[in-house]
Amino acid sequence: MDIQELQKLEKELEVCLSRVTETKGERFLGEITALQQKGAQLMEENRRLKQMEYLFSTQTHILEQSQSSESITNICSSSNPQDNDSSDISLKLGLLFPK
Template sequence: MTRRKIETKKIENTTARQVTFSKRRRGLFKKALELSTLCDAQLALVVFSATGKLFDFSSPSMQQVIGRRQNLHSKNLNKMDQPSLEAQIDNSTKTMSSNETLERTHGMRQMIGEVLQQLNVEELQKLEELLEVGLTSVLKTKEEGFLGEIGALKRKEAQLIEDNQRLKRQMEKQFKIKIHAIEQGLSSESITNICSSSYPPQQQDNDDTCLKLG
């Protein structure tokens, strides 16, 4: 007869369940013995039956295996309590940043004349030299800024003078044209046309101004 596959579920019949437990327990302990002998493994098995009866197997001894398990568990707990390398580096970086921030803040307070009581004469002299160097740099930068603004104003002034002279020449030219036209007895409409045609194309918007001034 072929062996049929037994469904893995609780055996309801009490007698059959006890028989199966006894057979499976002996097979489990046999496999444990083979594993220990063939592979030189240390192991411990503890089994309680449905009636509460204890069965155990160990190699070399139950006490040694349990003691080794407890020692390993304690070591794992110690490793979990210790921060990881990344956490240690992160904490170290944060500490360095905090210390650097405090040092810079303390240095800035000294620059503005605070917390100077803790400095000796030599340290005060070094601070004074540092402030003089910084002040010189600030004054130089400020002077360069002023020179740049003055240069921009001079360029603007030169452009305005040039524009003013150009407009002045145009006005003188228009005045001469108008005087010449009046001397020749031309009408006002002809004078206006002559005045308008004397402007460059980009400056024809100023014709009315020329006429009013004339």
């Protein structure tokens, strides 16, 4: 090959290399954009899950309080009304006080 053919081949290689580099850059930018979008989606899902966790724990706490107060109400309402004599309070509570 003479010098002109080599220079022509060199120019073609430079053009091809610049196209490869450009395509590579575009693909990297595309992947970065896709990963950023996926990251934003994951952050949104994480926020939503934290909100659901908060609501669930709040509802669980309310349910536990409700069941606790229901148990107390059931215990009090299940006792015989005639047993509500104030002198027998120590017996109902299981306290040992001399009368």
